[in-house]
Amino acid sequence: MSAVLLLLLGLVSLLLLVLRRSSRTRRDGEPPLIKGWIPVVGKALEFGQNSFKFLLEHQKKHGDIFTVQIAGKYMTFILNPLLFPNIVKDGRHLDFHEFSYKVGSHAFGYPLMKPKEFPGLQEQVSRSFLLLQGDSLSPLTESMLGNLQLVLRQDFLGQRPGEECDWKSHSIYKFCNSVMFEATLLTMYGRPPAASRHSGMDVIMENFVKYDTKFPLLVAQIPLWLLGQTKAIREELTRVFLPQKMTRWSNASQFIRKRLEIFDQFDMLRDLDKAAHNFGILWASAANTVPATFWALYHLVTHPEVAEVVRQELLDVLSQSGVEFSSDRDVTLTREQLDKLVYLDSAVKESLRLSSASMNVRVAMDDFSLRLEGERSVAVRKGDVVTLFPQITHMDPEIYEEPETYRFDRFVQDGKEKKNFYKDGRKLKYYLMPFGSGSSKCPGRYFAVYEIKQFLCLVLLHLDLQLEEGQGGAALDPGRAGLGILWPSADVRFRYRLRAVPPGPTAQ
Template structure:
């Protein structure tokens, strides 16, 4: 297509947007359109979504509609209204959005078509293999794979041989360990080796793709994003069926999905591989940065680190294990459940770093009830959005919300679940994994992964931040999509503990 034709098409689309500019109807929330056709307020929102929404909340109240990149998004800012949105089923749907955006982002065909009868339902059922009794096998496998990566990459030095400090970049350290251990747990390993070759290159391609992920979710054509299409193709090709057939110790979850895909002749090998690549992103894209933030906050607060470390050691002692740094250690799923202070620290890190948007698409024009006394009119095709970061950072709910308190979710030695807004107890107060029927099905596995990583880290190493650094801050470019990345990496020192 010629540049002139592209320009004309672009001008035409802008003209159509101008001609179709939306006006507020009676009963609808305040409408914020911005002065740029189609783009609306997208640039301001992406710059700092939390600040943008808080400023508009002060001006327009708890419910308002914003034009963002051609979409009209109605934000519900009061968490006391969340239950009424989450329980809506027939008139508000999440799958319409995900069924379109995920294929576009990861490069597989939309599976709701008549070409793939029953596939969507079978894929959804497969996620049950990440929970319940199946979680035990996944957790045990992850424990072994974390131990392999730690032992071979970071535990080569024994006490007495070389007790000096080693330096590292914290985000890269976390990402490298979690990426490979998660990959091995989900997809398995070569039949004749414990680890895959080329894992470093795969991780670098993954990170480059992840940088462009916000633009792909916004449905920017991939051919406009430089080398992204080539990088995505390399990532997909890593999961081609003939290559995966040589891997052993693959999780039941991935085996089931692979067997399911083989039942559809209309799925090409590249389509099957793209589905597997999408699961890799779902497994690592948020869990790895969440691990970084949990590690960073604990290392930044030595008193919290020591409390959590003692809790971990106590769980081992109760289990009859005497930890020594020259031997491998194992934590069962049951033991991980007995670490409330560690879980509180992880939840506090998620509160400070997660910035996901919970979205539903209106299936018809209707009146959306927000609470007993009020409702607003919404239009078919509009997106209804909850933005929990505003709740997570609300000083009425969380005292000094910008401060890390490792025991914020503890009370009298047990998990704290009572948080209040306007004198009313909140049903939803921490939402890093979505809400309702659309909550991340792998959330229990993700929390266990982070716990296991931190258990090994705190047991085996002394840890401290290198001097002369400013504190870590979030990069807001992924706002709305999950756990935020650090704006810059953090340097730290670690050495093997003499235990």
Template sequence: MTFIMDPLLYPSIIKHGRQLDFHEFAAKVAPVTFGYPVVVPALQDQIYRTFKLLQGDNLAALTESMMGNLMLVLRQDHLGERGAWRRAALYDFCNAVMFEATFLTMYGRPPARRHGDMAALRDDFVRFDNMFPLLIAGVPVRLLGRTKAVRDKLIGYFLPHRMSCWSGTSEFIRTRAELFEQHGALRDVDKAAHHFAILWASVGNTVPASFWAVYHLASHRGALQRVRQEVLAVLGLHADQFNGDVDLVLDRGQLEKLVYLESAINESLRLSSASMNIRVAQEDFSLSLGAERSVGIRKGDFIALYPQSMHMDPDIYDQPQSFRADRYVQDGRLKTDFYKAGQKLKHYLMPFGSGSTMCPGRYFAMNEIKQFVCLLLLYFDLQLEEDQSRATLDQSRAGLGIMLPAADVRFRYKAI
């Protein structure tokens, strides 16, 4: 595997979409990890096309649904008596709220509005997710204790006869379910495994990203208050006009105006993202690395970008280990001008991958993180508890996305 470390060369890799492909690698790894058979090319192409339903006009409907589901979970589970402090572990809190709200948004709800076994489902998901790095590394699932049994249980949750009882399913999941029904070679358990894979893709990185955004803002009270004021301003409210008894609505257009919040989230992503962008050479060719350099690439060679090295480069980011909520704000807009060796970088922040293989759900992911943070800051007073160590990154997931905290963080919160 060849690593390209100079971010100025990233465009040279990304533009070779035909010769350097990610899909071949994913098509081999994903079935083994999530427990479905290798997908035939015709079906794979149809599956890829469904990802368009996470963008464009469909994004507005997903965002609206997520807002309602976040309010549902927060109001029923956490917006209790005002003025009463409650204590919790921050990652567990973020996980419980974001996991269920995302699940309801993507897959729908039973007649009772909430899935009664959501806590057990989430616990099993965490057990599987803890083994995810080993599965991606190619360790056979049979060698990982009860991991296969846990995965089978998770897959079973998405069997067609169960999903048919849910209402409010997103168009994205509904379209995929209809597509799977058209392919007679897929067993019900295979269809369910595909749905389970989307669950992981929906929350596996979004939950830790939400945690880090909340954690960093809670650690920097000035930034937290500035975000809160920005949200109120977008809503056209003063602090004393906000009524916690009313469900908050922040649509897609309003979320796009939250520049300072987006900067704070971007900064959290910069500090916690450790994704590795892998490409597989589809043919022998000469890879140009600027005007004067090139290197011979053989078919089957692996080329990798590791953007974390760029995210932590002091030549690009001043004091890169520090959280600066306004790092991506300039003149009231999102800053996009970052330089290396005097040259402007085309790619300076890459938590969602690159090129044609960028995460198709990245716009929804950013919206739901924004929504979650907005609701927490408007409805709650939250404080990190004293006398505890700062959160650090769990390096075991390096290369796989947003890293989890090595240990959870205690905090307290009360409804305002």
């Protein structure tokens, strides 16, 4: 049989498979089924243009539960937050890890952690994430604070406080990215030998942004060879974290040191594989934290009265600890002090509520009946993706009054964190979900929130901030819906200068 004939038979078989998958019809007990007219693609184009609008429109037509064909997958969306607990706690029929492992392998280029080939690797890697929580958070946040101040002082605070006409102009996103990205890298991976900062950081950040813009396509399993220079850019970023380089760095986090120890146990892992895993952690550490920091700072800059409330709260907490802030000395901010900043915490939560568009996904391991409430249930097929889309909850006017309006104190009640939010008169367990839920909840969420708060505290302590005139407000770019925090559709310019703060005693 000729090669051409074999190829034709293969194409015919593939076409038949596509048509069979596209010919799916709704069975009794299943949610409403929404398919597009393009085989396999389904509603992917409409969903990708504006997922929030797409889901909201179909929610009005079909209710809180429906299945959509998107890029070869059938995704059952559950949009009522009162039903979320049933999905989150179902670990028997619904799995997240296999999906995440496949996405990670395709996106970063390391081999799948198959138990037969790498016995115990998945379990050890999962346990290593505990080093981002609990008691391990204190040294991690302390290191981050020092690195934030290092980058800020060398790049942005090199002028005398209180001088006239010393306003400087910058873009908010670039400002946040340049500080947060490098400080995060230094905190997680350490410093190069005989230097406090890594060389070539501008190139690393530029390549990271280029790679990150293609990440939605990588998650969709688009072949790398179709994405232009993405493969070359990924390889260049991966080589930054080759083990022979990292062993010369100092002050790496306990989390990264532990992962290096784990990978060294497996001879089948190449150095490039180990480096790819480390690059994956950099993406997880920065890809959502940077835009989250942008939105938090953007809202403070555009609401100077809020910035002043948060700044005064911070100064009061420092004063209560016997610390008088001095602009010419590094400040110490403990986790305990940060936890007392209830208005800062609320402001960060509110910016996350407005900018988060994550998807919580679970893959059905078999055909089963998903119990929802009481006797209510829906049929789910093996291989379907059960999906929670919290942005619908975050923008629900029944849960959040005037949900499109930024209210910095929305999560404060009687001077403490507000946790009581309701739907249909019932208290919600899941009302704010920027970091996922259950088994898919981001293990680094505590550190992410602390580093955002640290950054905002330092900026408010050191700088006066003003929005530049003659520009519109920042809008959400829906292109990254499903991956976490949305980017702004365009950057926003602001002015800053050092605040006139009299020198005080050394911060303790």
